[in-house]
Amino acid sequence: MKMVGSPGCSPAGFLLPLLLLEVSTWYSAVSGFSVKGPVEPIMVLLGANATLPCQLSPEQSAADMHIRWYRTQFSPAVFVYQNGQEQGGEQMLEYHGRTELVRDSINRGGVALLIQHVRASDHGQYQCHFKDGQSSQEAIVELHVIGLGSVPHVHMMGPEDGGIRVLCSSDGWFPKPKVQWNDMLGVNLQSLSESQTQDEDGLFHVEASLVVMDSSLGNVTCSIQNPLSGQEKVSCIFLPEPFFPKMDPWKAALAGTVPVLMLLLIGISYTGWREHQAKEKEVKKKKRELNERDQMKNEKEMAQKATEKLKAELEQRKALYLEDWKKALLYPGSICIALFQTGGRNTSSVPM
Structure with a gap:
C-alpha cells in the first residue's frame, strides 16, 4: 500500500x-x-x-x-x-x-x-x-x-458518585476516530460518555469522560486512534489519592452493615411467610372439619325429626284404631263401618 x-x-x-x-x-x-x-x-x-x-x-x-x-x-x-x-x-x-x-x-x-x-x-x-x-x-x-488530530487534553472535572470524573477532548480527526481509556497496567476502562461531532471542514471533535472510583489506580490514559492508519495520540493524567472524596466512618460502617441487614431481613421475611402459610393451612383444615361436623349434626337432627314425626303418626293411627274398636264393641252393628273407616282389609260381616 x-x-x-x-x-x-x-x-x-x-x-x-x-x-x-x-x-x-x-x-x-x-x-x-x-x-x-x-x-x-x-x-x-x-x-x-x-x-x-x-x-x-x-x-x-x-x-x-x-x-x-x-x-x-x-x-x-x-x-x-x-x-x-x-x-x-x-x-x-x-x-x-x-x-x-x-x-x-x-x-x-x-x-x-x-x-x-x-x-x-x-x-x-x-x-x-x-x-x-x-x-x-x-x-x-x-x-x-x-486526519491526525491534536494531542488529547485530559483534565479532572471534579468528584462524582464517590469518584473523580475525568474528561478527554481532541480536535481535527478524520475519519471518525476510536477512543480508549486505560489504567497504568494497560487494562481497558469503560467510558461513561462519548460524543463526536464534525465541524464545517468535516473534521471530528471528540469528547469522552470517565469516572474513576479506585483511588489506587494512580493515573489513567486517554488514547485516540485513526481507524485507517492505526496512528494514535495519547495523554495521561495523574490522580492523587487525596483528591478522591472521603467517605465518613459511619457511611463506611453502614456500607458494610446494610448488606448483612438485608440478608437478615430476607431470612426473617421468608420464615414469617412460611409460618403464615402453615397457619393459613391449619385454619382451612379446622374450618373444613367444623363444616363436616355441622353437616353431620344437621343430618342427625333431620333424621331424628323424621323418626319422631313417623312415631307421632303411628301413635295417632293407633289411637284412632283403638277408638274405633271401642265403638265397634259398643255398637256391634257398625263393626263393618268401623273396620272400613280404620282401614281394615277384612270385609267379612259379623252377625248382629
Missing part, C-alpha cells in the same frame, strides 16, 4: 480494484487497451498532496486521448484533459486550482492526477477514464484521507 506523507502504515487492501483489473483486462481484447489503477488505496495526510496514478496496458501514448477523472457522476468532473490540454468547463468548483495532470509518462500511457492540499471531502473513490475514438476504458482509484 502506498501512503503519502505518513510512513510506516500498512492498512488492509481491497478486493474491488483487483476485480476491476480482471474485467478491464478482458475488455482490452475489444477496445485494444485497458486501464490499471493501484491495487491498494492511496493514503494521504490531511493537507498534504495526493497523487492518483493510472496506467494504460499495453503501454501506448495517451497524449491524444480524452482523459477524465470523476467521482460519483461523469460530469461535472474532477479533472478533464482533451486535445492536449486541461478543460476547465466541466470541472467541479471545489477542485478549481487544486488539480493538475502529471504527464511525465504520458507517452508510455502513464498519467496521474495531482490533488493539492487534500481535504476531508476528497476522501473516497475516483474513476480515471480514457477514451480513444470509439474505445474507452476506466479504472477505480481509492483515496483515503488521514
